[in-house]
Amino acid sequence: MRQVFPGVFEENRRLYTLNSGATGDKLFDEDLVTVDSREYRGWNPLRSKLAAAIVKGLPQLPIRKDSKVLYLGAAHGYTPSFVSDIASEGIVFAVDFAPRVVRDLVFVAEKRKNILPLLADANHPELYCGITGAVDVVYQDVAQRNQVDIFLKNCNVLLKPGGFGLLALKARSVDVLQNPQGIFLVAKKELEKKLTVIDYRLLSPLQKDHAFFVCEKPKS
Ligand SMILES: C[S@@+](CC[C@H](N)C(=O)[O-])C[C@H]1O[C@@H](n2cnc3c(N)ncnc32)[C@H](O)[C@@H]1O
Numbered sequence: 001m002r003q004v005f006p007g008v009f010e011e012n013r014r015l016y017t018l019n020s021g022a023t024g025d026k027l028f029d030e031d032l033v034t035v036d037s038r039e040y041r042g043w044n045p046l047r048s049k050l051a052a053a054i055v056k057g058l059p060q061l062p063i064r065k066d067s068k069v070l071y072l073g074a075a076h077g078y079t080p081s082f083v084s085d086i087a088s089e090g091i092v093f094a095v096d097f098a099p100r101v102v103r104d105l106v107f108v109a110e111k112r113k114n115i116l117p118l119l120a121d122a123n124h125p126e127l128y129c130g131i132t133g134a135v136d137v138v139y140q141d142v143a144q145r146n147q148v149d150i151f152l153k154n155c156n157v158l159l160k161p162g163g164f165g166l167l168a169l170k171a172r173s174v175d176v177l178q179n180p181q182g183i184f185l186v187a188k189k190e191l192e193k194k195l196t197v198i199d200y201r202l203l204s205p206l207q208k209d210h211a212f213f214v215c216e217k218p219k220s
Pocket of ligand 1: 098101120
């Protein structure tokens with residue numbers, strides 16, 4: 001296994017994380033591979049925008065082993081489970097407003113000691129800030145028309161100065177008719193009013209009409 005980032009590995013052009021759950025436990029029918037007595041979980045870039053961003057050449061992954069991560073749009077927990085492997089000594093606050101998916105997320109969290117599911121609307125960080133406190137990383141994948149506003153609101157309220165915001169932006173959710181490139185550039189300008197955009201890349205063809213932004217919150 002070749003380490004791509006701390007906690008992320010690659011072999012034969014496939015991505016893996018070190019399994020921080022119980023040995024042999026498949027959460028999503030992922031491949032499990034054991035090398036030198038360590039178990040790795042296969043991570044599918046067709047299913048995860050973060051994995052797609054890494055495959056597409058993300059220059060840095062600002063999630064550390066001990067990071068406190070606010071994950072907005074956690075759904076059934078697929079990508080959150082890999083974030084929980086990377087931040088294996090940190091915590092992942094996994095927010096979603098759909099009760100049906102949060103039920104599945106609870107099953108994932110029962111098998112991982114560092115995922116805390118929260119049934120909440122990401123438009124209202126004031127509802128969960130008392131639980132999460134300030135975080136090192138805000139990760140967002142909500143596919144909503146006001147994705148950028150939701151992201152900026154959460155970064156403003158909950159991201160520590162010097163912390164990082166990772167945004168998976170779905171153009172079709174903002175406007176189905178407009179050219180995705182135009183939507184991404186408008187979003188980038190909006191983000192730059194409050195944050196430093198460190199990296200911006202397109203996720204096509206792995207994730208159609210999606211872009212991925214890495215932002216840093218100014219220290220003062
Ligand atoms: C594309 S899915 C996320 C997939 C997930 N990030 C992954 O990679 O495994 C988008 C999720 O965002 C959730 N969502 C959309 N708007 C939201 C909001 N305002 N607050 C919380 N969750 C939201 C939806 O319920 C849905 O589960």
